[in-house]
Amino acid sequence: MSETDEPAWAPPGVDPQRPNVARVHDALLGGTENFAADRSVARKLKDTVPEVVDLLWCHRAFVGRVVDFLVREAGIRQIVDLGAGLPTIENTHEVAQFADRACKVVYVDVDPTVEPHARALLGANPHAGAITADARDLDAVLGHPVLRGLIDLSQPTAIMAIGLLHLLPDQEDPHALVRRYMSALPPGSYLAAANMLAFPSPKAKALEVMLQATMGAGFFRDRAAITAFFDGLVLVEPGVVHFPEWHPDERVPGPLAPWEELLLGGVARKP
Template identity: 40%
Template sequence: MTDEQLRDPLALPPEVDTSVPSVARIYDYAVGGKDNFRVDRDATHAMLDGVPDIIATARANRAFLGRGVRYLAREAGIRQFIDFGSGLPTQLNVHQVAQAENPDGRVVYVDNDPVVLAHGRALLSEDQRTTVIQADMAQPTAVLESPATRRLINFAEPVGVLYLSVLHCLPDEARPDLAVAAMLDAVPAGSHLMMSHLVSDDADAAEFLTRFMTEQTTWGRVRTEAEVTAYFDGLDAVEPGLVDITRWRPEQQPTDTGTPFDHDIPSRPELEGKIWEFGGIARKP
């Protein structure tokens, strides 16, 4: 799809600068989506010079979303979800997975990208159990007090709180730890935190990706497994615990993972493994 073809169906808000990459659109391209611009595709390919496995990592995260949300809806009995940094609707969306298990599943998508808001509202206009709101995930009070959130989410019942490959977009000064803690304080016992986060023990690779993304768009940093583990303090981890997400119940991958990727971005296997997604699911006792 050309950039010109993309603009019309999206009815892009005037504040969208299509000359600057967007994290949401970069991720959309990485997982095989079509709602991105040349600047996003160029940025994605440029990342491969320093982190050649980043595309496989993004696609592994999308698969983790499917396995994790299916677990929450089927085994944990979660019927309502708040998905932070949801990105553009693409393959294996939260509401599709959740509602396949329970047609009454309700989902609030949260993103600060106006393209996500415009596109999501158009796609979800006829689904009264799902909505998308434009908000900063570092400011959970706005999400909690939103009329759209209050319409769909009953905070007397357990909630699935999702941060999938998004908290590395927040710099330390935005205090992502406090944002997550505030959300967990707002939901009752039996709620679950599902999270994945880019991590690395290779300082050069982490510095490259952090610098590259910071130069391209608003971003935070690659963190360590220990830093991500701290988000789960006080929660009861679901087996197999906090791991490289490719090892989180891989045998439970849904058979229908959406439409196939319509483009292939090669990686160089001999350089892979420097950065990965780390996380899991845990229950609030």
């Protein structure tokens, strides 16, 4: 698909002229579920930071390791994936259900284009669902009939906020939002969260400026602010670290690449 071609679909309420985070990610990863405006932003991001595609794959690998830990080691069987984005390889439900077929997963995204594609991917999967909702509206998310039909909120549940928090400015108090989600869940629940790290490099600043200029989102935070998302919870070792350093499949080989230093996250349990 060229930068000017358009797919022959556009769900109601979707403005093809306005770039969207989920579709820009799809364009960067070589997908086809995006519009010209999304591909234009993707091209600008690659021009500014050519390593941005590597950064996205690093993000996907982190999600996979986190989900595998939650199921195999933490014993979690219910996951709510906030700001899930468009389906790609090794989705949350695939990793979770590979470890235990009974795991239940609900994808949440504000973009109406995500839900139909997620549903197509899920097919007749009885233990996974997708909803269109704004993650900032906790009641709309946790009260959604699809989520309520799959997730028993009286039982330990994992909240995934790995691709969400850097989209929210400080004025919207994302820390309070995280606290509200965790307050709604019982002890033994988990939070997996991450944010782009404010890093003193020209490329990091250029990426942040580009994201905010083109998407109106992309709020990098310092280590203290990212660690504060886990206040009141018990961090899983090794704590809040760069993505490649969190439970790596193999030993981290030497210094991180500059783009790997932009990603910081962790996992914590509600006591």
